[in-house]
Amino acid sequence: MAIKLFLLMTLLSHVASSFSEWCHPQDKMALLQIKKELNNPIILSSWKSNTDCCKTSWNGVTCFPSNNRVSELTITDDNNLITSKFPLSVGNLSYLESLSFYHLPNLTGPIPIKSISELFKLKTLIITRTGMSGTIPNFPAQMEQLTYLDLSSNHFSGKLPYYLYKLPKLGVISFHDNFLTGPIPPSYGYFNNKNTPTLFFSHNQLSGRLPISLSRLINPTVIEFSYNKFEGDASMLFGSNKTTREIYLSQNMFKFDLGKVELPKTLTALEVSHNQIYGKLPLGIENLYPLNVSYNNLCGKIPKGGYIHLSDVTSFFHNKCLCGSPLPSCK
Template sequence: MNLFLHFQNLQYLNLSKSGRTVLGAVLEWIRNRELSDVHIAGCNLRGTLTKFTKPDSLTFIDLSDNHFTPGISNFFRKLSSLQNVKISNNQLKFDITKITLPSWLSSLDLHSNLLFGSLSRIMNGQIRLNLKLLNVAGNRITGQLPSSISNLFRLETLKYLQKPDNRHNSYQFRITTEVVMLRPVHQWDNLLGIEQLRHANFRANKFCGEIPQGRPFNVFQAATYAHSLCLCSKPLPPCKRKKLEKKGQHEEGPA
């Protein structure tokens, strides 16, 4: 602890993987400093999320791979300058529709928690103007992908996989989404036109139907859609109905 007293102007701090014994001695010091980047991932921390007494300076925080539990609803309230958040792989359980996020946020990684609710509030708030990465995989979020996702003009990376259904093998996932066999997966149409989207992962879901044929879907690799229920069309094999229609036209010949 005495060592840190000499670093009054410290802005970047990375104590990830240091363990509770080491971190416990300086945690109170961290809370009271005007830090911009804080990394305390994998330190076996428990309880509610750390509260910072001087939050305005914080722009990047990584609290992933700990054991934080509910208490996130007020965590972001005063972190007005926060741009990058990584609180993945914890035990956070809350309704994501009730959380207020900083408007400058560009990266939000909350994967592998116990989140529930809808993503609609994230899509409609001021955050939509800056968000580039959204990772809510491995949670309990339900419902269709909101149509307002098209508001995320700068979105580059989207990960939306759900927790596995324990009654099935590791490739079986459940989401409460209605799709129509061999018709466009209409909830994905909301992503059409988000030209900045470069990375997405729809693997191992129960999606079924024709993949929309427009950017960004037709430029993703086939692995993006692997182990889904019955997706078809580029970059996967053609839909069977299209094959039949094409065959029928060929047999009829030109008029």
């Protein structure tokens, strides 16, 4: 009798263990519905109802080992076979921390903010190189864990969302290569300064003057505003008290005295070509590479030393009166 009881308990233990390894029924149901909403693409053929979405190889699915809830979902399609709208059932993956949809040129429609805003634990949202369009919504403040927001290389248009500054942990905002218009909102100067986000806004149709509130941003690692229609002063992006490492402002209509700015001591790269910037080259510019100040109205002598020898004539030409190597010598 004792032997039978031992065998029964062992069997029940194995059964309980196997059940504990299965992904959560709600997550499995959500994933299968996502597959259906994406029109059952062949790249998701591993998503089968009779297999375990956590313990078997469901393409693009990662689970927490502690509770077998889905933690990451990545869907990409190099063969461009997915043709659908963004799947609304993503919002049912309540433990999701990372969501990535990329290289999906036939994924269309707007961002379903009502669905995505249900993901309170989400830290990373990547929607890039898709056919999605419409405006970029204001992500609600309750998505307070969001740290990485990449919506680059899509067809989004309209203005920049005003209330992003209310997301306290946001560390990267990448909206480059879209069709965004209008100015940068003054609210973008009020991000949490303990974690000022890196800003990638290049290759859009953004315009107007930069808000003076951007002077409050102390530590964005990269500022990338190139290839837009900005104008006026951009000197508030500089300052010896900042910890910015790279600044890219090329192909705009900025007009300010570069000689009066103080470069961040941490700055390693500066590209401001094709603007209307004037004045002398600022102190410390010889320590920057890459460096490009061409097609402006700058004057004065190009300093020696540092990394200047790494920059060729194309980094300096087409200015009002710059001189010195690698340009002709000063008279």
